[in-house]
Amino acid sequence: MRGGGARGSGSSGAGVREPSFEPSRGGAGMACLIFTESCFFAAFIVAYLFYAGRDKSGPTPWQVLELGPVIVNSVALLSSSVTVVFAMRMLARGSIGAFRGWMLLTILLGAYFLYGTGVEWTKLIRDDDLTIATNLFGTTFYSLVGFHAFHVTVGLLLLSLVLVLSLLGKVESARDHRRVDLLSWYWHFVDAVWVFVFLTVYVIGRQPPGGAA
Amino acid sequence: MATLERTIPVPRAGYSGILEWIATIDHKKIGILYLYTTFSFFLTGGLLALGIRTQLMSPDQQLLTAAQYNAAFTMHGTTMIFLAVVPLFTGFANYFIPLQLGARDMAFPRLNALSYWLLLGGGIILYASFLPFAGFPANAGWTNYVPLSAKQFSPQLGEDLWLIGLTVLGFSSIFGALNLIVTIFALRAPGQTFHRLTLFAWSVLVTSFLLVLAMPFLTVAGIILLFDRIAGTAFFAVEQGADPLLWQFLFWFFGHPEVYIMILPGFGIISEILPVFSRKPIFGYKMIAYSSVAIGFLSFSVFVHHMFVAGIDTPLQTFFMASTMLIAVPTGVKVFSWLGTLWGGSLRFRTPMLFALGFLATFTIGGISGVFLGSVPVDFQLSDTYFVVAHIHYVLMGGAMFTVFAGLYYWMPKMSGRMLSERLGQIHFFLLFVGFNLTFFVQHQLGIEGMPRRTYHYPQSPEWATLNLVSTIGSYIIALAVMVFLWNFLYSIVLKQGRIAGDDPWKGDTLEWATASPPPAYNFARIPAVHSARPLKEDVAAH
Numbered sequence: 001m002r003g004g005g006a007r008g009s010g011s012s013g014a015g016v017r018e019p020s021f022e023p024s025r026g027g028a029g030m031a032c033l034i035f036t037e038s039c040f041f042a043a044f045i046v047a048y049l050f051y052a053g054r055d056k057s058g059p060t061p062w063q064v065l066e067l068g069p070v071i072v073n074s075v076a077l078l079s080s081s082v083t084v085v086f087a088m089r090m091l092a093r094g095s096i097g098a099f100r101g102w103m104l105l106t107i108l109l110g111a112y113f114l115y116g117t118g119v120e121w122t123k124l125i126r127d128d129d130l131t132i133a134t135n136l137f138g139t140t141f142y143s144l145v146g147f148h149a150f151h152v153t154v155g156l157l158l159l160s161l162v163l164v165l166s167l168l169g170k171v172e173s174a175r176d177h178r179r180v181d182l183l184s185w186y187w188h189f190v191d192a193v194w195v196f197v198f199l200t201v202y203v204i205g206r207q208p209p210g211g212a213a
Numbered sequence: 214m215a216t217l218e219r220t221i222p223v224p225r226a227g228y229s230g231i232l233e234w235i236a237t238i239d240h241k242k243i244g245i246l247y248l249y250t251t252f253s254f255f256l257t258g259g260l261l262a263l264g265i266r267t268q269l270m271s272p273d274q275q276l277l278t279a280a281q282y283n284a285a286f287t288m289h290g291t292t293m294i295f296l297a298v299v300p301l302f303t304g305f306a307n308y309f310i311p312l313q314l315g316a317r318d319m320a321f322p323r324l325n326a327l328s329y330w331l332l333l334g335g336g337i338i339l340y341a342s343f344l345p346f347a348g349f350p351a352n353a354g355w356t357n358y359v360p361l362s363a364k365q366f367s368p369q370l371g372e373d374l375w376l377i378g379l380t381v382l383g384f385s386s387i388f389g390a391l392n393l394i395v396t397i398f399a400l401r402a403p404g405q406t407f408h409r410l411t412l413f414a415w416s417v418l419v420t421s422f423l424l425v426l427a428m429p430f431l432t433v434a435g436i437i438l439l440f441d442r443i444a445g446t447a448f449f450a451v452e453q454g455a456d457p458l459l460w461q462f463l464f465w466f467f468g469h470p471e472v473y474i475m476i477l478p479g480f481g482i483i484s485e486i487l488p489v490f491s492r493k494p495i496f497g498y499k500m501i502a503y504s505s506v507a508i509g510f511l512s513f514s515v516f517v518h519h520m521f522v523a524g525i526d527t528p529l530q531t532f533f534m535a536s537t538m539l540i541a542v543p544t545g546v547k548v549f550s551w552l553g554t555l556w557g558g559s560l561r562f563r564t565p566m567l568f569a570l571g572f573l574a575t576f577t578i579g580g581i582s583g584v585f586l587g588s589v590p591v592d593f594q595l596s597d598t599y600f601v602v603a604h605i606h607y608v609l610m611g612g613a614m615f616t617v618f619a620g621l622y623y624w625m626p627k628m629s630g631r632m633l634s635e636r637l638g639q640i641h642f643f644l645l646f647v648g649f650n651l652t653f654f655v656q657h658q659l660g661i662e663g664m665p666r667r668t669y670h671y672p673q674s675p676e677w678a679t680l681n682l683v684s685t686i687g688s689y690i691i692a693l694a695v696m697v698f699l700w701n702f703l704y705s706i707v708l709k710q711g712r713i714a715g716d717d718p719w720k721g722d723t724l725e726w727a728t729a730s731p732p733p734a735y736n737f738a739r740i741p742a743v744h745s746a747r748p749l750k751e752d753v754a755a756h
Contacts, residue, residue: 025320028395036387036425043433043463047448050462056454133445136454143437143446 030182034189037151041193044144045200051136052205061137061206064128066120073116074198077152080109081191084159084184091180094173096166103163106187110156117149141201148197151190158183238322239734243329244308245628248621250333251300255614257340258292259695261285266652266688269681273672282669283352284371288339290355291375294475295382296336298613302478303328303389305620306417308628310393312725312732313411315402315741320395324388331385339378342371351375354667356468357438359449359460364442376439383432390424393417402724404743408502411723411746412495415502416481419509420474427470427513434463461520469516473508475609476576479616480505480547483569486623487551489721490566491558497550498746504543511540518587522596530589537587544580548573564638565719568619571646575611579604582657597667600660606653618645618698626714629706630730637701644694651687655680722749 023031052061087102121142124130132142162180165171171180228236237243264285268276277285307325311318319325342350348369353362362372397410397418410418438460440446447453449460480501488495495501517525517533525533551573560566582604585591595601618641626632659680664671671677705711717726727749728737741748 023398025395025399028398029321029391032391032394032425035422036391036429039426039429040433043430046463047433047437047459050459051455054454054456056452132440133447136447136450139440139446139448143440143448 024178026179026182030185034185037189038193041144041147041196044140044147045196048140048144048200048205051140053207055135055137057135059128059130059134059137060209061141061201062208064124064130065202065206066123067202067206069116069120070198070202073113073120074194076109076116077113077191077194080106080113081188083109084187088177088181088184091171091173091177096171096173099171100163100166103159103166107156107159107163110152110159110187114149114152114156117145144197145201148190148194151193155183155187155190159187238318238326240307240311240319240322240325241628241732241734241736243325244304244306246329247300247304247307247332250329250336251297251304254292254296254336255301256695258289258297259692261289261292263688263692265289266685268669269671270685271682272675272678273670277669279669280349280352283354283667284350286667287352287354287357287375288342288350291339291351291379293609294355294471295379296332296339298475298609298617299386299471300332301617302417302420302475302613303332303386303393305413305482305617305624306393306478307389309624309725310396310414310417311400312627312728312736313414313723314397314400315405315724315737315743316396316400317736317740319392320399321392324392328385328389328392331381331388335378335381335385338374338381342374342378347371347374356464357460358464359438359457360451362438363449373439373442376435376442380432380435380439383428383435386424387428387432390421390428393421394425397421402740402743408499409743409746409748410502411481412484412498412501413478413481416477416484416505419505420477423470423474423477423509423512427467427474430463431467431471434460434467458520458523461523465516465519466513468519470509470512472608473512475613477505477508479572479613482616482620482623483551483572484547485721485723486565486569486619487554489623489719490561490563490569491555492561492720493554493558494747495550496553496556497546500546501550504546507543508540511536511543515540515587518592521589521592534587534589538584541580541584548577548580563622563719564633564635564642565619565623567639567642568615568622571642572612572615572619575607575615575646575649579607579612582607595660597665598660599656599664599666602666603653603656603660606649606656610653611649615645618642621698623719624725625702625706626718627725627730627732629711630714631706631709631711632714632718633705633711634701637697637704641694641697641701644690644697648687648690648692648694652684652691653687655683655687659684717749722747724748 083102083106087099087106090096090098090102130138130141132138162171162183227233234242234246237246264277265282268274268282268285307319341347348371350369350371351357351362351367351374353367353372357375360366397414401410437446437448441448441450447455449455449457451457484495484501514536515533517529518537521530521533582600586595586601586604622633622638659677662674662677664674664677671681714730716728716730718730719726724741724743725732727741
């Protein structure tokens with residue numbers, strides 16, 4: 001991102017104190033976007049917790065949610081936060097080839113997460129008869145997890161766009177590494193939010209009958 | 214005033230005529246679009262209010278049916294809050310924040326245009342509910358409580374349009390606020406530290422953070438209710454075990470910050486106007502700035518005071534009662550700082566100043582009645598009565614709309630290059646001040662006597678008729694006052710009969726007065742360098 005905004009380079013402003021804190025437009029914009037997105041997720045998480053354990057009919061989370069596959073999924077998604085860091089380092093250093101490799105790995109890990117979610121949902125819908133209209137659990141589960149999956153999808157599209165642009169030779173280290181870095185902020189956010197979604201849905205919300213919920 | 218050299222961007226050959234306005238990404242043109250659009254919605258909401266007051270003129274008027282009355286107050290509240298007050302301030306912020314920062318545009322000019330067009334689109338969707346195909350407009354009140362707004366009780370398409378419209382408006386607000394935050398952080402002129410920002414910029418900064426953090430909760434609430442209505446989800450399906458309180462929690466977690474979203478920019482405008490017309494620096498600059506921040510934080514911790522009668526535990530009630538009392542403190546700090554600004558100043562009673570002083574009086578009444586309502590036992594008695602209606606109008610009309618008019622008189626010369634007529638302005642002010650107090654002061658008494666809000670007739674209580682008639686007469690005086698303003702605008706600005714303003718007609722000393730009226734497309738030929746919160750004052754001192 002072009003930093004500095006309206007800062008002049010002139011010499012006539014002798015004695016002018018520079019603003020103490022002047023972030024780039026892109027950095028401030030992405031930070032604000034992450035603030036506001038966090039609130040969207042917070043609202044869905046509040047709805048989930050508000051209704052956890054208050055269903056009048058099944059299926060309940062304890063009956064149908066399986067931890068095994070979702071843990072594998074989570075490991076894939078959280079690892080992609082590590083690989084995207086390596087991709088950014090490579091870009092900053094100017095090794096475009098390594099950058100492309102790490103980006104591809106990031107995209108594959110994210111895509112695996114989406115695939116895993118698809119498998120989980122297929123099972124829930126086909127075998128367990130749980131749809132978004134079945135009960136409070138179905139309603140809050142699909143909306144929260146689906147809202148997150150939507151963000152993963154957007155992130156994957158943007159990461160793929162950058163990868164394609166770099167394959168076309170349009171990504172230059174010196175010019176673009178800061179703005180591509182902003183995309184990695186977004187990707188870290190999507191991963192970090194998953195930790196909260198996971199805790200809400202698979203830990204707090206998945207209590208055995210007669211448990212704390 | 215020192216300036217720094219920067220090349221003036223050469224304007225590209227663009228469109229002309231109406232296409233110029235549709236395609237524009239200039240923050241000043243977008244600001245003007247905002248102001249025209251939102252003022253038109255203000256007039257529309259005002260017509261609905263006249264319908265409401267005419268219906269209540271006597272105990273059993275036949276102007277509106279019960280359902281039409283419900284739709285009228287629903288659309289009145291929704292329009293005034295989401296299409297008038299909030300985006301009117303966004304319009305001012307759009308036009309004046311870059312000027313006050315010494316910037317050439319907003320941080321993201323295209324996003325800025327998107328925010329405006331989403332606003333217009335959301336407004337059109339909302340008003341499309343009056344068309345025959347929509348069945349009937351939404352009529353569950355501006356708070357749109359479930360289950361009244363669920364499919365079962367509001368089956369009409371108009372309710373869906375209300376929810377879709379509000380979602381679109383929510384995104385408009387979020388994008389606009391994000392843009393303003395980034396602009397204030399990243400585009401300040403050299404030397405403009407945070408302690409040299411204008412107080413209007415401070416208040417817009419806090420407001421924008423509130424919007425970015427609070428608006429998502431309303432947007433999500435609206436979307437999930439829409440899901441319930443269209444996709445058959447169970448968010449508010451009571452028969453499935455759902456709890457209508459979820460709507461109230463999400464709505465008011467947004468709704469109380471929203472109250473401050475609607476008043477903080479007004480505080481900012483007042484903090485600009487009072488020093489200029491008192492010929493004194495603002496008293497307590499830092500206290501005003503920091504109290505805005507304090508209000509911003511506290512505004513997230515008071516929301517349950519809207520729900521005292523909804524079945525909330527006593528410890529929670531006590532907590533929210535205390536925090537409501539607490540938020541009066543930073544507001545009081547501001548009021549006393551404004552009084553301190555007036556003290557010993559050489560006051561000039563021009564129209565912007567009159568509106569600012571009128572605001573001080575009426576807003577203080579609204580603030581104090583808010584402390585009454587924040588007290589749980591009093592709230593039990595007064596909740597959903599006309600006392601609440603009186604309170605909210607003292608805050609939003611006597612508070613926010615007075616500052617909007619103050620801002621229009623203060624900044625119109627900068628935006629148009631011409632002065633509004635002072636004589637018509639004074640008539641406007643006195644008619645509005647009298648009409649406003651006539652309309653709403655008596656409603657406190659009606660509320661104490663037990664008149665419920667949202668009632669379309671009261672044949673069982675004919676003793677309320679006199680005060681209601683007074684209130685209705687007052688509302689027609691308000692309408693007259695607004696017509697005087699429209700005539701003033703038409704005569705002075707549109708027909709170009711107003712005096713030429715010059716760069717700095719009020720001798721203001723913030724940066725927007727350092728450029729021509731109206732400002733050129735690039736705002737400043739040279740980006741000014743700033744040494745204090747009052748850059749133009751330095752200029753005078755230096756020569």
